[in-house]
Amino acid sequence: EFKPQIFSGVQPTGNLHLGNYLGALRKFVALQDQMDCIYCVVDLHSITAQLVHDDLKSQTRSITAAYLASGIDPVKHIVFNQSAVPQHAELAWIFNCVARIGWMNRMTQFKDKAGKDRENASLGLLAYPSLMAADILVYRATHVPVGDDQKQHLELTRDIAMKFNLDFAKKIKEIGKGVDITVGDQPVHAFFPMVEPLIEGPAPRVMSLKDGSKKMSKSDPSDLSRINLTDDADTVARKIRKAKTDPDALPSEVDGLKGRPEADNLVGIFAALSDRTKADVLSEYGGQQFSQFKPALAELAVNVLSPVNAEMRRLIDDPAHIDAVLKDGSERAGAIAEKTMKDVHEIVGL
Numbered sequence: 001e002f003k004p005q006i007f008s009g010v011q012p013t014g015n016l017h018l019g020n021y022l023g024a025l026r027k028f029v030a031l032q033d034q035m036d037c038i039y040c041v042v043d044l045h046s047i048t049a050q051l052v053h054d055d056l057k058s059q060t061r062s063i064t065a066a067y068l069a070s071g072i073d074p075v076k077h078i079v080f081n082q083s084a085v086p087q088h089a090e091l092a093w094i095f096n097c098v099a100r101i102g103w104m105n106r107m108t109q110f111k112d113k114a115g116k117d118r119e120n121a122s123l124g125l126l127a128y129p130s131l132m133a134a135d136i137l138v139y140r141a142t143h144v145p146v147g148d149d150q151k152q153h154l155e156l157t158r159d160i161a162m163k164f165n166l167d168f169a170k171k172i173k174e175i176g177k178g179v180d181i182t183v184g185d186q187p188v189h190a191f192f193p194m195v196e197p198l199i200e201g202p203a204p205r206v207m208s209l210k211d212g213s214k215k216m217s218k219s220d221p222s223d224l225s226r227i228n229l230t231d232d233a234d235t236v237a238r239k240i241r242k243a244k245t246d247p248d249a250l251p252s253e254v255d256g257l258k259g260r261p262e263a264d265n266l267v268g269i270f271a272a273l274s275d276r277t278k279a280d281v282l283s284e285y286g287g288q289q290f291s292q293f294k295p296a297l298a299e300l301a302v303n304v305l306s307p308v309n310a311e312m313r314r315l316i317d318d319p320a321h322i323d324a325v326l327k328d329g330s331e332r333a334g335a336i337a338e339k340t341m342k343d344v345h346e347i348v349g350l
C-alpha cells in the first residue's frame, strides 16, 4: 500500500468563485485532519491557454491567500507554487513520452478550451493533463480532491501511472522502490499509485446561476452567473436573488429535483455550504417557494464567505508573509519531488 497523501491545485487565473470554493478549497480544508496534504498554486498551468499575463505573481499570492483564509494550515501541510519546484515540469516531460497523443486528443476540456481552431492551440494546452499527472505523481499522491470537471484528467493520470508501471516493471523491481498493488484483478508492482479522485458531496459541479446547463466558471462573460470569493455581502445576496429558478415550490425529496437543474443547483449549494445533505436541506425547506429559500441561502452564503473574504483581504495586504509561506512550502515540496525524480531517473535510465 502507498502512504495516503493528498495533492490538489488551483490555477492563478481570475477570481475564485463559489464553484472553486465548494469543489476545491472547502474540501481541501476538510481533508486536513485525515491525511497529509500538499496544495499547490499551479502557475505553469495558467500559461497554457494564454501565455502573457501582467499579474501572474499577484494572482498566485491571491490564490495562496484564499487557501490560508479558507483555513488551510501551511505549517502542518504544504502550500506552494508549481513553478518553484522544477521537478513538476521535468516529470511532465517524461510523462509526455509515456502518454499517447490520442489520449490527449480525447480530453473534453482541451476540445472546449481550444475551440474551433484546434491546430492553433498551444502544445501546452494539449499536454496540460500530462503536467497535471506530474503534479500529483511527483509526490506519489494517492487522493486528489477536485470538482467533477477534472474527472477525465484524473483517469488519464491513472493511465499514465499504469503505463509507466508496466513499461518499467522490471527496473522498478530491480531498484526495490515499488509497492505491490492490485488494479482490477491484476497484481502490479507499482512505482506510481493509482490516484483516487475525491469528488463526492452535494455540489460536485456547481452550475451557473443564470443557466443550469453550464458550470459556474471564471470565463463566463456574465458576472451574475457566479459568486466570486471577493464579492461583498450585498453582491452575494443580489446574485442569489437574481438566480434563475423555476416557478414551482421546492420538493420535499431529492427525487423531485430531477429535471430541475436550477433548483438542484441551489439546494446543492445550500447543502455544501452547511455540510448537510440535499435530503436534509429539503426536509427543512421542501414545500417553500424560492422567494423564501433564496434569502435563507443568501444569509448562509454571506455567513460562510464573508469571513473568508475579509481574511483574504487582510492577507493580500501582507505579500511578504505570503511569499514566506510559499518559499517554505516549495522547499518542503521540492525535497519530496527531488527524491521521486532521483528514482525516476534510475528507472528510466537517465
Ligand code: ADP
Binding pocket: 009, 010, 011, 012, 019, 020, 021, 022, 023, 024, 145, 146, 147, 148, 149, 150, 203, 204, 205, 206, 207, 215, 216, 217, 218
Ligand atoms: P476553473 O475551472 O474555474 O478554471 P481551475 O481549473 O483552477 O479553475 O479549478 C480549480 C478547482 O476548482 C478544480 O478542482 C476544479 O475542479 C474546481 N472547480 C472549478 N469550477 C467548478 C465548478 N463549477 N464546480 C465545482 N468545482 C469546480
Ligand code: NA
Binding pocket: 149
Ligand atoms: Na477547471
